[in-house]
Structure formats: C-alpha cells, structure tokens
Amino acid sequence: xxxxxxxxxxxxxxxxxxxxxxxxxxxxxxxxxxxxxxxxxxxxxxxxxxxxxxxxxxxxxxxxxxxxxxxxxxxxxxxxxxxxxxxxxxxxxxxxxxxxxxxxxxxxxxxxxxxxxxxxxxxxxxxxxxxxxxxxxxxxxxxxxxxxxxxxxxxxxxxxxxxxxxxxxxxxxxxxxxxxxxxxxxxxxxxxxxxxxxxxxxxxxxxxxxxxxxxxxxxxxxxxxxxxxxxxxxxxxxxxxxxxxxxxxxxxxxxxxxxxxxxxxxxxxxxxxxxxxxxxxxxxxxxxxxxxxxxxxxxxxxxxxxxxxxxxxxxxxxxxxxxxxxxxxxxxxxxxxxxxxxxxxxxxxxxxxxxxxxxxxxxxxxxxxxxxxxxxxxxxxxxxxxxxxxxxxxxxxxxxxxxxxxxxxxxxxxxxxxxxxxxxxxxxxxxxxxxxxxxxxxxxxxxxxxxxxxxxxxxxxxxxxxxxxxxxxxxxxxxxxxxxxxxxxxxxxxxxxxxxxxxxxxxxxxxxxxxxxxxxxxxxxxxxxxxxxxxxx
Amino acid sequence: xxxxxxxxxxxxxxxxxxxxxxxxxxxxxxxxxxxxxxxxxxxxxxxxxxxxxxxxxxxxxxxxxxxxxxxxxxxxxxxxxxxxxxxxxxxxxxxxxxxxxxxxxxxxxxxxxxxxxxxxxxxxxxxxxxxxxxxxxxxxxxxxxxxxxxxxxxxxxxxxxxxxxxxxxxxxxxxxxxxxx
Ligand SMILES: [Zn+2]
Numbered sequence: 001x002x003x004x005x006x007x008x009x010x011x012x013x014x015x016x017x018x019x020x021x022x023x024x025x026x027x028x029x030x031x032x033x034x035x036x037x038x039x040x041x042x043x044x045x046x047x048x049x050x051x052x053x054x055x056x057x058x059x060x061x062x063x064x065x066x067x068x069x070x071x072x073x074x075x076x077x078x079x080x081x082x083x084x085x086x087x088x089x090x091x092x093x094x095x096x097x098x099x100x101x102x103x104x105x106x107x108x109x110x111x112x113x114x115x116x117x118x119x120x121x122x123x124x125x126x127x128x129x130x131x132x133x134x135x136x137x138x139x140x141x142x143x144x145x146x147x148x149x150x151x152x153x154x155x156x157x158x159x160x161x162x163x164x165x166x167x168x169x170x171x172x173x174x175x176x177x178x179x180x181x182x183x184x185x186x187x188x189x190x191x192x193x194x195x196x197x198x199x200x201x202x203x204x205x206x207x208x209x210x211x212x213x214x215x216x217x218x219x220x221x222x223x224x225x226x227x228x229x230x231x232x233x234x235x236x237x238x239x240x241x242x243x244x245x246x247x248x249x250x251x252x253x254x255x256x257x258x259x260x261x262x263x264x265x266x267x268x269x270x271x272x273x274x275x276x277x278x279x280x281x282x283x284x285x286x287x288x289x290x291x292x293x294x295x296x297x298x299x300x301x302x303x304x305x306x307x308x309x310x311x312x313x314x315x316x317x318x319x320x321x322x323x324x325x326x327x328x329x330x331x332x333x334x335x336x337x338x339x340x341x342x343x344x345x346x347x348x349x350x351x352x353x354x355x356x357x358x359x360x361x362x363x364x365x366x367x368x369x370x371x372x373x374x375x376x377x378x379x380x381x382x383x384x385x386x387x388x389x390x391x392x393x394x395x396x397x398x399x400x401x402x403x404x405x406x407x408x409x410x411x412x413x414x415x416x417x418x419x420x421x422x423x424x425x426x427x428x429x430x431x432x433x434x435x436x437x438x439x440x441x442x443x444x445x446x447x448x449x450x451x452x453x454x455x456x457x458x459x460x461x462x463x464x465x466x467x468x469x470x471x472x473x474x475x476x477x478x479x480x481x482x483x484x485x486x487x488x489x490x491x492x493x494x495x496x497x498x499x500x501x502x503x504x505x506x507x508x509x510x511x512x513x514x515x516x517x518x519x520x521x522x523x524x525x526x527x528x529x530x531x532x533x534x535x536x537x
Numbered sequence: 538x539x540x541x542x543x544x545x546x547x548x549x550x551x552x553x554x555x556x557x558x559x560x561x562x563x564x565x566x567x568x569x570x571x572x573x574x575x576x577x578x579x580x581x582x583x584x585x586x587x588x589x590x591x592x593x594x595x596x597x598x599x600x601x602x603x604x605x606x607x608x609x610x611x612x613x614x615x616x617x618x619x620x621x622x623x624x625x626x627x628x629x630x631x632x633x634x635x636x637x638x639x640x641x642x643x644x645x646x647x648x649x650x651x652x653x654x655x656x657x658x659x660x661x662x663x664x665x666x667x668x669x670x671x672x673x674x675x676x677x678x679x680x681x682x683x684x685x686x687x688x689x690x691x692x693x694x695x696x697x698x699x700x701x702x703x704x705x706x707x708x709x710x711x712x713x714x715x716x717x718x
Contacts, residue, residue: 451659454579454581454583454683455557455579455581457581457583457658458581458582458583458685459581459622460622461619461620461622462619462658462659502585502677502678503661503663503670503677516552518552518553
C-alpha cells in the first residue's frame with residue numbers, strides 16, 4: 001500500500017497527467033517512506049492509477065485485467081511520445097475497475113515507457129536491480145580495498161529547472177494538502193535514487209555498508225544533452241549567477257542554476273519556462289561509474305647519495321634535464337603497492353640537484369591519489385622500503401610508514417626554527433694554511449643578512465632575510481681546499497654564504513677569509529626535524 | 538710548487554660566473570669609444586649589468602669620485618622597489634635606459650645603461666659606500682644593477698648583444714687599430 005492520503009490525490013493526478021514517473025509523483029507527495037520508492041516503478045504506477053481512480057464511478061469490467069496484461073507486455077517495446085498523450089491521460093482519469101476492486105487506467109500502449117519530465121528517466125530507467133548490478137560490476141572491476149562506500153549522484157543541472165517547474169505545477173494542490181509544505185519538502189531525485197539503489201548495490205558487493213560518509217566514493221553521473229538548453233533562460237534573468245569561471249566547461253553549473261532559481265519570481269519563471277515541463281524524447285545518459293578512494297599519506301626519511309639527481313623532475317623549456325628524481329625513485333614502488341593513480345611529494349626543505357643528503361636523511365611525506373589498496377601491514381611496509389632501497393643506489397629510505405593527513409603538517413611546523421647541518425668543500429683563491437682557518441671554529445651564532453639569491457630571484461620575492469649560523473668547523477685539505485662544517489638555522493642559503501652571491505650575502509666566506517672563495521661540493525648532514533617517528537623493527 | 542698549484546686551480550676551477558651565467562656584451566655604448574658593458578645572464582633569465590673589463594673606468598688606474606643613481610630630477614634608481622614574487626612596482630627599463638652616472642677623479646663622467654629590456658629589481662648600493670668594489674670586482678661584487686627580462690623576451694633581449702667570442706674579436710680589432718695609429 002502506498003503511503004498516500006486522500007488529499008494527495010489531486011497532486012498525483014496532475015503529475016501523472018504531466019508526464020511524471022511514479023517515483024517522482026511520490027517525491028512530490030513528500031512521502032519519506034523509503035519502501036514505497038523501492039518497489040518497482042511500474043508497480044507503483046499501477047497503484048497510483050488505482051489510487052486516483054478508486055473514488056470514481058466503479059464498474060465491473062472483465063476486460064480490464066486483460067487490458068493490463070497486454071499493456072505490460074508491450075510496455076518495454078515502444079518509446080514514443082504522442083502529442084495526444086497528455087489529453088489522453090487526463091481523459092483516462094476515469095478508468096475501469098477490475099473485479100477485485102482495483103482500477104486500471106485506460107492508456108496508450110506506449111504510455112508506460114515515456115520518459116519522466118521531472119527526473120528524465122533517472123528514477124525509471126536507471127533505478128533498478130539491473131543497474132545496481134552494473135554499478136557493482138564496475139566497482140568490482142577496479143579491485144579496491146574498502147569497508148564501506150558512499151554513493152554520490154551527479155545530475156544534469158536542468159533537473160533543478162524541471163523540478164521547479166513541476167513544483168509550480170502542483171504547488172496549489174500540495175499546499176491544500178498541507179499548508180506548511182514547501183518546495184524543500186519534496187524528496188530530491190538524488191535522495192530517492194539512493195533509497196532505491198544503495199541497498200541493491202550493497203547486496204551486489206557482498207553486503208558492504210553503503211553509508212553517508214566513507215573513504216571510498218562511487219560516483220554515478222547522468223547527463224541529458226537534449227534538455228541542456230532548459231537552463232539558458234536563467235542567464236538573462238540572473239546574469240550575475242552565471243559568470244564564466246576558469247575550470248568549468250559551462251557556466252550552467254548546478255550551483256549557479258540553484259542560485260538563479262532561488263532569485264527568480266514564480267511569475268518570471270512561468271513567463272520563460274513551461275509548467276509542467278516539456279516532455280523529453282529520450283532518457284538520461286549514464287556516464288562511466290567513477291570510483292575514488294581518499295588519499296593515503298606515507299612518510300619517511302630519505303638519503304640522496306648522488307650529485308646529479310634532482311629532488312623532483314627537472315624540466316626546462318619542456319625538456320627533461322635528468323633522467324630521474326628522488327621523488328620518482330621513491331614513488332615508483334609505492335604506487336605499485338598501493339595501486340594509486342598518482343602522488344604529491346613534499347619534504348622538509350629540499351636540496352639542490354648537486355647536493356647529497358646524508359645522515360638520518362630528510363623527512364618527506366607523500367600523498368597517494370586514489371589508492372586502490374589502503375590496508376598495508378607494518379611488515380609489508382618494511383618490505384616496500386626494502387624494495388625501494390634495492391631499486392637504486394642513488395637514494396635510501398628509512399622510517400617508511402602510513403601517517404594521517406593531519407600529521408604531515410608537523411613536517412612543515414616551525415620549519416624556520418629547525419637547524420640543519422652541512423659539510424661544504426670550499427675552494428680559496430689565495431693559498432691557505434691550517435692556522436688561517438682555526439678562527440672560524442670559534443665563531444658562534446653568526447647572523448647573516450641574505451638578499452634573496454640571484455639563482456632563485458626569478459621565482460621568489462626580493463627580500464633581505466636574517467639567518468643564523470650557529471657554529472662552524474673546518475678541516476684543512478690542501479692549500480686551496482678545506483671542508484667547512486656548518487650548523488645553521490633552516491632556510492640559510494649555504495652556497496651563497498660561501499661564494500657571497502655578488503656580495504648580496506653579508507658577511508660571507510670571502511670576507512671572513514679575505515679572498516675569493518667558492519663552494520665545490522655540499523652535503524646535508526642532518527635535518528633536525530623530529531618527524532616522522534622512527535620505525536623500529 | 539705552491540705557486541704553480543695555485544695557478545693550476547685558478548685556471549681549472551670555473552668561477553660562479555662561469556658556472557651559472559652567460560656573458561653578453563655591448564661595445565662602444567652609444568658610440569662612445571670603449572664604453573663596453575657586460576651583461577651576465579643567469580640560466581634563470583635574471584640579468585646582472587656590469588662594467589666590461591675594458592671600460593675606461595677600469596683603465597689607467599682611474600679612481601672613482603662619485604656614483605649617482607639619480608638619473609634625472611624626477612627619477613632615481615635608488616627609489617626602485619619591487620614586491621612579491623611577480624616583482625610588482627619595479628621600474629621598467631628599455632635597452633638605453635641610464636642606470637647611473639659615474640664620475641672619476643679625473644672629472645670624466647660615464648653613464649651606465651641597462652643594455653636590455655626588463656624590470657629593474659635592484660641596484661647595487663654597496664658601491665655607493667665602497668666605490669673601490671667597482672674597480673676591484675667589476676664582474677661580481679661591483680655589479681651595477683639586476684634586471685629581470687620578461688619571460689617571453691628572455692631569449693630575444695640578447696639578440697642585439699655580442700657574445701663573448703664576438704666581443705673578443707672587437708677587442709682584438711681595437712688593439713690592432715690602436716697599434717696602427
Ligand atoms: Zn521521475
């Protein structure tokens with residue numbers, strides 16, 4: 001039994017006549033009895049027809065069941081929309097009653113197959129167990145690991161226009177039924193779709209929970225090119241709502257359409273758009289099912305042992321400069337394990353292509369996009385780390401672990417206050433002796449004024465930044481070379497401190513040693529950030 | 538032995554300028570004999586305007602009396618300010634925009650020009666305080682100004698300039714003709 005009352009009758013009658021499907025009729029009756037939506041659409045249609053007719057003059061008609069049968073059989077064959085249909089349907093409001101008291105409405109044979117003016121077929125054609133099986137199959141094919149899923153439905157924006165048009169069509173009748181009902185009380189197409197489909201999809205996927213919030217989203221999208229132009233008149237009534245934006249193909253987004261409909265008066269709407277809406281000739285097109293798992297975050301520390309390896313792919317004028325990069329070497333095995341579509345790499349600072357990172361390494365975090373796997377044990381993570389380390393001798397990874405998105409922000413927290421240790425091989429123009437260097441071992445907390453280095457000035461703002469060198473140590477090599485150990489505030493430009501950057505870093509090594517100096521090699525010895533935590537065996 | 542080794546490293550090790558910058562020249566700026574400018578273009582397109590070693594200021598033991606970035610009553614390069622990554626507010630210079638005037642103690646005055654189109658990022662204020670930098674380190678600490686060419690012009694701005702080889706030919710010709718006369 002449909003959860004409808006006598007006062008729903010005029011609404012049902014009007015909407016059926018206008019070409020709404022049975023589920024859309026239920027929606028406009030504002031019933032939230034989900035079971036009513038779940039029963040087959042055609043069955044509901046029959047019940048609705050019976051419902052609107054059971055007050056009419058009822059007469060026994062032995063032919064009526066026969067008629068219903070033939071009607072059923074032919075229903076799926078035809079997809080016509082004769083112009084006479086509406087008149088016919090209205091005329092049919094006085095139908096025949098069958099023996100058991102139910103009433104059928106005399107209709108055209110193709111009446112059942114008509115495309116709903118309100119949902120454009122979404123709640124008819126796309127809302128049954130066959131469709132659920134198809135969606136589930138698409139999900140299964142991608143072999144995701146998930147405990148639950150959220151079903152998201154994307155509908156063509158013109159559905160909002162049609163919805164409003166239908167609402168205006170029955171507004172008076174709905175209000176007569178209950179004064180307090182408004183357009184917001186109409187059950188949304190999306191909602192009704194989910195009521196029907198969620199359970200069916202869950203069943204097909206072996207009982208996985210279909211919930212409102214999940215890490216895994218299954219997206220179903222519909223389009224209906226035939227009626228895209230339904231929205232166009234809104235651009236003239238509310239030009240402000242439809243400003244072109246960069247990434248959107250069309251200005252008629254759902255959001256913009258909703259906004260414009262919110263502003264337009266009923267009078268203006270009805271001047272531009274028919275109520276009820278015109279009948280479409282075909283139903284929506286369903287796009288491919290889109291599966292998306294939320295990002296997973298991996299963290300660790302890396303060493304870089306190679307002086308010709310950039311941290312990220314190095315591209316100049318569209319040309320790749322080095323064959324590999326730290327992030328690619330690390331990412332490749334991780335992407336395979338998690339079957340992710342892509343990644344975003346970030347780290348606590350970065351070293352130049354010709355700089356090595358030794359010691360405990362540099363903290364890094366990686367966002368894995370759309371990972372198909374998400375449950376990976378500690379043992380497997382350890383194996384993954386070994387795979388990365390076996391894949392190249394240019395880099396090495398430790399403390400590889402899964403972390404939360406929130407935790408990754410700890411890597412960047414207080415980055416400025418953190419210290420970093422370096423070793424630089426320095427060349428001097430003038431010949432030096434061991435004793436010439438010893439004074440530097442005593443320098444503590446030397447404050448530098450560094451203008452933005454010329455080498456990065458094209459992409460960073462020009463500024464003078466104060467940075468502190470906490471301590472220095474020297475190791476004599478020969479008359480023109482020595483190793484310089486530095487413990488500095490993060491963000492200090494070491495190369496510029498050594499060669500002076502045209503005197504733009506003050507003081508610099510040239511001034512300290514009163515001769516031209518240059519930096520030949522640089523190693524990062526430690527990045528003193530206590531994240532991510534050490535992974536013990 | 539030590540000396541030899543010194544020479545050795547000096548010759549072998551490319552300097553910071555050698556490693557990261559391309560040298561471009563303009564000879565006889567505005568038709569004034571030997572007033573050669575050298576532009577150091579970084580691989581990131583940033584340009585540093587310097588005096589070429591052959592510039593008269595660096596000859597005959599000249600000393601500097603004053604350096605003036607005030608190039609007209611209304612315009613001082615010292616007032617140049619840029620802000621943000623996009624370097625908003627910087628003065629836009631054309632090839633022949635004067636950057637500063639340098640007066641030597643022999644009262645000769647020389648104007649230094651930008652030589653390239655681009656946005657002025659900074660002028661070297663250190664040479665105002667220590668003019669000797671200009672004489673001792675003309676191609677590094679004694680630079681005149683830093684200019685950022687437009688991205689789309691970063692290749693074309695050097696088309697009117699001489700490469701290192703071309704400039705050396707000019708110098709050789711100049712030396713030959715001065716010997717002739
Ligand atoms: Zn419908």
